[in-house]
Amino acid sequence: MEENPSVDPKSGHLLISEPFLQDENFVRSVVLLCENNENGAFGLVLNKLSILKLGELIDELNFLDCEVYVGGPVEQNTLHYIYYGEQLLEGSIKLGDQLWWGGNFEQLVSKLKLSEIDLGKIRFFIGYSGWSEGQLKSEIDEKTWIVSDSTYTNYILNSSPEELWRVILKNMGGEYQVLANYPIDPRLN
Template identity: 70%
Template sequence: MYCFNMENKMNKSVKAGDLLISEPFLQDENFVRSVVLICENNENGSFGLVLNKLSILKLNELIDNINPLECEVYVGGPVEQNTLHFIYSGDCLFDTSIQLREDLWWGGDFDEFLELLKLGKIEESKIRFFIGYSGWASGQLEDELEENTWIVCDTADAESVFRASPEELWRIILKNMGGEFQQLANYPIDPRLN
């Protein structure tokens, strides 16, 4: 039977740069085995990007005149899938970028970013593009945390986020958290198979 108590094992408060890891048996098709990077969390609600849900689209299919850029695009979440967002690792490139972690940045001047990318001044392995985002109304994410829908990770570094394959990221983050979380990483999607 699926049962684990994480009351004292997870940080219930969430801040920008934290990762939300879905609990092993979450059945919401938008968030099954997902890892969500929180970009903003305040009294108005929360904004995040699913890091491990690859779309079928490439960047040059979404934006005109950027050939030959065929960067992968991820599904950031079910909200406003007509929007495009990006994160990058390394040094800050724009005054308008928001720092999420020591070496992880969200957004910035998109046109300038594309120009740097076209000129080869940004490594494709250090960027991620997203269509849509994940959003929570005020208090909604806190309720989901109380229900143990999410495990909060505040220790993952940007390198592991960008290096891991989308299929393995959920499992890798849990394993790296150690203890009970290592066990959760091996749970089957269907609890009847446990």
């Protein structure tokens, strides 16, 4: 497992915010990088729960009491989703071992209505995190983000939003294990 690769991180990598990052959008956040190319980067914050439920956003799914996460501060009027397992939707993009991003929205709604998707293996997001060309690399060089090439899929979908940041750092081992225990405000320690 490679941490903080010297090259730009790739789709499927995780960006883990450094312990003292004060940007309210990214405090103690874990971002799944979905795309990173010459035009910029796109990712989803995995551990910031919104107050909305999926059924409140999509009329056809008003019977679903499924949590929705805040994927980031950009375009919070958009819905994104990732899922684990075999490819279920046409057009989904593979991010890692059995981890998929997006896909045919009509298929998604249909499969959800027919209970053909395990809600424990899918996560929904409003908005996303975006970086302009070179911005993410600059932030990584400034040590704003810890990069991991492992998606820790089992932790992504099975850890509480409050614990995900710590769980992933602990499992990265070494110096990262120590960072996992840093208090949010060291003055209060």
